[in-house]
Amino acid sequence: MVSKHGGYCYGVQRALKIACEAARGSEGPVHTLGPIIHNPGVVRELAATGVSSVDSLAGAAGTIIFRTHGVTPQVAAEAEARGLKIVDATCPYVKVAQQKASSLKERRYLPVILGEHEHPEVVALIANAGAGAIVVERAEELDLARVRGKKVGVVVQTTQASANLSALAGRLAPACRELLVYNTICNATRKCQEEALELALLADAVIIIGGRNSANTARLAKLCREVQQRTFHIEEVSELEAGWFEEAGTVAITAGASTPPEQMEEAKRLIATLTV
Numbered sequence: 113m114v115s116k117h118g119g120y121c122y123g124v125q126r127a128l129k130i131a132c133e134a135a136r137g138s139e140g141p142v143h144t145l146g147p148i149i150h151n152p153g154v155v156r157e158l159a160a161t162g163v164s165s166v167d168s169l170a171g172a173a174g175t176i177i178f179r180t181h182g183v184t185p186q187v188a189a190e191a192e193a194r195g196l197k198i199v200d201a202t203c204p205y206v207k208v209a210q211q212k213a214s215s216l217k218e219r220r221y222l223p224v225i226l227g228e229h230e231h232p233e234v235v236a237l238i239a240n241a242g243a244g245a246i247v248v249e250r251a252e253e254l255d256l257a258r259v260r261g262k263k264v265g266v267v268v269q270t271t272q273a274s275a276n277l278s279a280l281a282g283r284l285a286p287a288c289r290e291l292l293v294y295n296t297i298c299n300a301t302r303k304c305q306e307e308a309l310e311l312a313l314l315a316d317a318v319i320i321i322g323g324r325n326s327a328n329t330a331r332l333a334k335l336c337r338e339v340q341q342r343t344f345h346i347e348e349v350s351e352l353e354a355g356w357f358e359e360a361g362t363v364a365i366t367a368g369a370s371t372p373p374e375q376m377e378e379a380k381r382l383i384a385t386l387t388v
């Protein structure tokens with residue numbers, strides 16, 4: 113069973129198209145600020161077309177592409193000050209989350225951001241929400257003393273699991289004076305996670321394809337592992353092992369948002385040969 117909603121999401125497809133157009137339309141060097149997506153193979157292919165990744169603006173010249181995660185207003189201002197041509201491939205759903213974070217600050221809510229502390233998307237959300245924003249990865253992390261009796265507003269990293277948000281809202285609601293929740297989990301993530309869970313419940317083994325450092329892929333693997341212990345997270349199809357499929361009548365395949373559909377099909381073909 114191959115997931116319909118797994119693999120490249122809208123934001124990633126859009127960013128790759130923007131990067132390819134920038135490569136074709138620019139005379140000088142073209143860089144992405146960090147790898148455009150969490151897929152080493154795709155990053156290599158893009159580099160072959162002339163779009164290389166840099167870790168900081170100091171290493172960039174010509175055109176700089178902001179990836180789907182978005183950047184802080186400070187980084188955008190620095191790129192401009194350095195005279196770089198900015199191509200913004202921030203996912204529109206991420207932009208909405210950033211706007212919601214800013215609006216919490218303007219409306220004097222205490223912002224609580226649900227997301228991974230060091231993730232670039234969360235770093236940009238913090239910058240929009242302003243100093244004093246609280247970041248938690250899980251509801252249990254929240255120190256209730258910091259929110260008790262206050263007007264609290266929540267924004268969510270777009271790739272978080274819905275159950276995580278429910279747990280946080282449930283913990284906050286009785287403690288604060290007023291609670292405003294912006295559910296900024298994107299539709300692509302929600303559909304992919306819901307479908308992955310359905311498939312994992314039906315399958316004897318689950319394969320999740322995606323970069324090792326991809327947060328949304330790791331989350332998919334965690335969700336599926338909760339209902340199917342034989343869940344394996346791979347980055348490359350060559351990592352598949354025949355032993356994983358012993359007595360497995362049904363295998364489900366899904367993938368993180370940075371995985372091309374061809375890689376899922378390749379995995380399907382190889383698994384068919386490993387399970388005969």
Ligand code: SF4
Binds near residue numbers: 271299301
């Ligand atoms: S996972 Fe959602 S928010 Fe993130 S890039 Fe894809 S569509 Fe955009």
